[in-house]
Amino acid sequence: MIEARQLTKRYGDKTAVDGVDFTVRPGAVTGFLGPNGAGKSTTMRMIIGLDAPTAGSVTVSGRRYAQHSAPLQEVGALLEARSIHPGRSAFDHLMALAYTHGISRGRVDEVIELTGLQSVARKRAGAFSLGMGQRLGIAAALLGDPQTVMLDEPVNGLDPEGVLWIRQLLTDLAAAGRTVFVSSHLMSEMALVADHLIIVGRGRVLADTTVQELVRSAGGDTVVVASADPAELRRALAVRASRSPAGPDPSS
Ligand SMILES: Nc1ncnc2c1ncn2[C@@H]1O[C@H](COP(=O)(O)OP(=O)(O)OP(=O)(O)O)[C@@H](O)[C@H]1O
Numbered sequence: 001m002i003e004a005r006q007l008t009k010r011y012g013d014k015t016a017v018d019g020v021d022f023t024v025r026p027g028a029v030t031g032f033l034g035p036n037g038a039g040k041s042t043t044m045r046m047i048i049g050l051d052a053p054t055a056g057s058v059t060v061s062g063r064r065y066a067q068h069s070a071p072l073q074e075v076g077a078l079l080e081a082r083s084i085h086p087g088r089s090a091f092d093h094l095m096a097l098a099y100t101h102g103i104s105r106g107r108v109d110e111v112i113e114l115t116g117l118q119s120v121a122r123k124r125a126g127a128f129s130l131g132m133g134q135r136l137g138i139a140a141a142l143l144g145d146p147q148t149v150m151l152d153e154p155v156n157g158l159d160p161e162g163v164l165w166i167r168q169l170l171t172d173l174a175a176a177g178r179t180v181f182v183s184s185h186l187m188s189e190m191a192l193v194a195d196h197l198i199i200v201g202r203g204r205v206l207a208d209t210t211v212q213e214l215v216r217s218a219g220g221d222t223v224v225v226a227s228a229d230p231a232e233l234r235r236a237l238a239v240r241a242s243r244s245p246a247g248p249d250p251s252s
């Protein structure tokens, strides 16, 4: 479980995360959805102690990340900026991490298999494709068999096979009772994979809801459009409607 209370991060006069409160529960995939710059990565960095909150707090399984004696075994994270030595093989990278936590070589082999890295495990990580790099980052996140798994934009830049693989992995982790927190700026992706959604914009939580509830509250097939020039929008819709005999009534 991840619990953020009034979590805030300011960089100079820029407020990246602005007093957010949320809870991410086990047994479900929770999507962290918001446009570029909404504060998703900053929030995730604070969850694993890479950034200190300006105010408020965030805990994983009831403790701050730094208070866990074996953090890799508590929360596994894939963040945007991966820190992998380019000259090291995937296997050596994972072994180096494993040593820090007394994790066995058997577990390293397991995560290599789980992430489909067998054929490239002995190759230099610096030569990896984006998809292989993502898989290696996820292998590192899963290494400690953590209760909480947090992935920042894991599908970015992946091919369709990679996207399907990530979706299945997230679903399986949640089904196994893990706490799964995954960010994206794509509503379409989140609608497919998330059970619960925390939507952020400009550092604030805009909605904390289920995907089903969000679709219902949006009114099914109704689309709400805002415009700085309503008269022009009405005119453009009228042109479209007049071209299509079954088109919508632009005045309604
Ligand atoms: N180290 C930093 N110094 C100054 N400003 C920062 C820093 N990190 C993030 N910001 C700013 O904080 C805001 C939130 O950034 P953040 O990277 O958390 O957003 P995001 O939701 O992850 O966006 P994206 O979808 O582009 O990854 C942005 O305006 C960003 O410019």
Ligand SMILES: [Mg+2]
Pocket: 040, 041, 042, 080, 152
């Ligand atoms: Mg980000």
